[in-house]
Every structure is written in C-alpha cells, then in structure tokens.
Amino acid sequence: MKVFRTMLAAATLLAVSIPAAALLPGEAEDGKPLHDNFCTACHVSMFGGDGNSVYTRDTRRVQSIEGLMGQVAFCNQQTSAGLNEHEVDDIIAYLNEAFYGFETD
Numbered sequence: 001m002k003v004f005r006t007m008l009a010a011a012t013l014l015a016v017s018i019p020a021a022a023l024l025p026g027e028a029e030d031g032k033p034l035h036d037n038f039c040t041a042c043h044v045s046m047f048g049g050d051g052n053s054v055y056t057r058d059t060r061r062v063q064s065i066e067g068l069m070g071q072v073a074f075c076n077q078q079t080s081a082g083l084n085e086h087e088v089d090d091i092i093a094y095l096n097e098a099f100y101g102f103e104t105d
C-alpha cells in the first residue's frame with residue numbers, strides 16, 4: 001500500500017510537470033548532438049555552409065510545429081538514422097529552439 005501511494009504521488013508530480021511542454025516533450029540540449037551526428041552532414045552537402053540554411057531559407061517548407069514534427073519523423077525514416085521516438089522529440093525541440101521558434105503552448 002505504501003509503495004502504491006508513493007507511485008501515485010510520483011505519477012501526480014509527473015502529470016503536473018507535463019502541460020507546459022505537452023507538445024514538445026524533448027530536450028533541446030540532447031537534440032543538438034544527435035542532430036549534428038545524424039542530420040548535418042547531408043544538409044551541408046546539399047545546402048553548403050554549416051547546413052543550417054535549410055532551416056532558415058526563404059522557401060523553407062516547415063511552417064508549423066506540426067510540420068516540423070512531421071518533417072523530422074520523415075527524415076528519420078528516409079535516412080534510416082534509426083532514432084527512437086525520444087531522440088526524434090529531442091531533435092524537434094532543438095530545431096524549434098534554435099531555428100523555427102514556433103509557439104508550443
């Protein structure tokens with residue numbers, strides 16, 4: 001019973017801390033190294049410079065946080081980077097913080 005109550009308390013704490021980041025559960029600081037390892041080289045070869053212009057070009061395709069989620073998931077599949085869902089979340093958080101700046105709450 002005591003264990004159950006402790007678990008319940010932990011679950012309640014968790015539920016309280018989630019809403020602010022409901023849409024973006026990832027951690028930007030974890031996403032950056034993943035992004036640099038798995039995603040940058042190809043963007044550099046395609047777009048030159050540090051590769052990040054793909055996110056800031058006038059004709060960029062991603063226009064919403066949902067679009068960003070979709071694009072990252074798609075790129076992960078296409079490139080068989082094999083990132084798990086948490087890693088994908090981290091990269092989404094990183095890209096949004098560093099480049100896109102969509103409202104997430």
Ligand code: HEC
Nearest residue numbers: 038039042046054055060061062071072075076079081091
């Ligand atoms: C094999 C090459 C390649 C790899 C690897 C790659 N990308 Fe891309 N990515 C592209 C190309 C090419 C585009 C531009 C597509 C277009 O303009 O239609 C792009 C576009 C994007 C965009 C949309 C930019 C915009 O707003 O227009 C995002 C976001 C993105 N990539 C994220 C990622 C992430 C995250 C990874 C790593 C998991 C990744 N990419 C790995 C080639 C790659």
